[in-house]
Amino acid sequence: MIENKTPKECLEKLLPVRDALDVFQGKWKIQIISVLIYYENCSFKQLKEAVKGITPKMLSKELKDLEVNLLVDRIVENTRPVSISYEITEYGKSCTPVIKALYNWGDTHRKTIIEEIEKKK
Amino acid sequence: MIENKTPKECLEKLLPVRDALDVFQGKWKIQIISVLIYYENCSFKQLKEAVKGITPKMLSKELKDLEVNLLVDRIVENTRPVSISYEITEYGKSCTPVIKALYNWGDTHRKTIIEEIEKKK
DNA sequence: TATACTAGTATCCTCAAGTATACTATTAAC
DNA sequence: GTTAATAGTATACTTGAGGATACTAGTATA
Numbered sequence: 036m037i038e039n040k041t042p043k044e045c046l047e048k049l050l051p052v053r054d055a056l057d058v059f060q061g062k063w064k065i066q067i068i069s070v071l072i073y074y075e076n077c078s079f080k081q082l083k084e085a086v087k088g089i090t091p092k093m094l095s096k097e098l099k100d101l102e103v104n105l106l107v108d109r110i111v112e113n114t115r116p117v118s119i120s121y122e123i124t125e126y127g128k129s130c131t132p133v134i135k136a137l138y139n140w141g142d143t144h145r146k147t148i149i150e151e152i153e154k155k156k
Numbered sequence: 157m158i159e160n161k162t163p164k165e166c167l168e169k170l171l172p173v174r175d176a177l178d179v180f181q182g183k184w185k186i187q188i189i190s191v192l193i194y195y196e197n198c199s200f201k202q203l204k205e206a207v208k209g210i211t212p213k214m215l216s217k218e219l220k221d222l223e224v225n226l227l228v229d230r231i232v233e234n235t236r237p238v239s240i241s242y243e244i245t246e247y248g249k250s251c252t253p254v255i256k257a258l259y260n261w262g263d264t265h266r267k268t269i270i271e272e273i274e275k276k277k
Numbered sequence: 278t279a280t281a282c283t284a285g286t287a288t289c290c291t292c293a294a295g296t297a298t299a300c301t302a303t304t305a306a307c
Numbered sequence: 308g309t310t311a312a313t314a315g316t317a318t319a320c321t322t323g324a325g326g327a328t329a330c331t332a333g334t335a336t337a
Contacts, residue, residue: 045194045206051262052190052255058265059258061324062177069173073166079284085166090326091285105272116334119284129264134173136257141172143250144179151226182294200314211296212315237304240314 055133058104063089063097068106068127069134076110076122106130176254179225184210184218186258189227189244189251197231197243227251 059065063086070085071077077085083094098121101107106127112118180186184207191206192198198206204215219242222228227248233239 040195042206045191046208048194048259049187049190049206049208051259051266052186053262054266055258055262056183056186058262060183062181063325065173065177066170069170070166073169074161080282083284085163085170087167087170088326090328092287092327093325095285096324105268116283126268130261133254133257133261136254137176138169138172140251140254141174141176141179145172145175147226147247184295201312204314211298213297213317214295216315217294237313 058106059133061097063093064101065130065134065137067094067097067101068123068130071107071121071123072128072131072134076120078118078120082121101127179227180254182218184214185222186251186255188215188218188222189248190255192228192242192244193249193252193255197241199239199241203242222248 066086066089067082070082074081074085079091079094082098083089083091086094089097098107098109102109106124108122108124110120110122112120187207187210188203191203195202195206200212200215203219204210204212207215210218219228219230223230227245229243229245231241231243233241
């Protein structure tokens, strides 16, 4: 432990991280946001297909959570039949750096793990 | 949905994100890594205090997971009594951009939420 | 009228994450 | 030999995330 670093400062650095983790908690939210940033908007069905393995129940629940946090809009268009689309909000797009960081790390991590396995052979 | 964007490309962009999420899953790992990046190394007790709310059982389990993923080292020093410290590995430091992105987002998010509440008054 | 598609909801279930609390081994200091 | 500190482990429990499956409402189309 480095002595000039204080528990107080450590806690202060941790608080915003905890806030972010609260919002992104779980297996699906970041994935849904990623897909919506990629496509800008898409239907329930398209989301369900893009986020592999998610059940309609979870997708529905997670979308509601994301709406509450102002990251996603649910748009009902008055066509016939009504078409519903989910859009990333401007605010939702602010998640891009988080997703990019996760992408880069995940990409490197996969390569690192493969290297480790090769070494052990 | 933007037509020139393909489900295939979308999936490719999502895969590394999923890999990262797998490793960071849960309420505690990112927080532990954050603290260890801040302090570089610290004892079990210091970690327990820095990561507010974590129980020794969870901390112990999460540290083992992080060791398996090569992000953290458990160092036993042959002093008397033996002192044990947890260190972030060089590889573990590669999480820094992820944590910074989460920090920045969480910081902004808190301000955004406060603004929203003010608006509604 | 029957079939099919979209956008979900309803129900039941499992399991792992996380909590609460107590306890242990080792050593030091008094 | 008693108290205290560190580094955990043990046990019992709860809860919610997530999974599996089936179902519904609304509309279109053949």
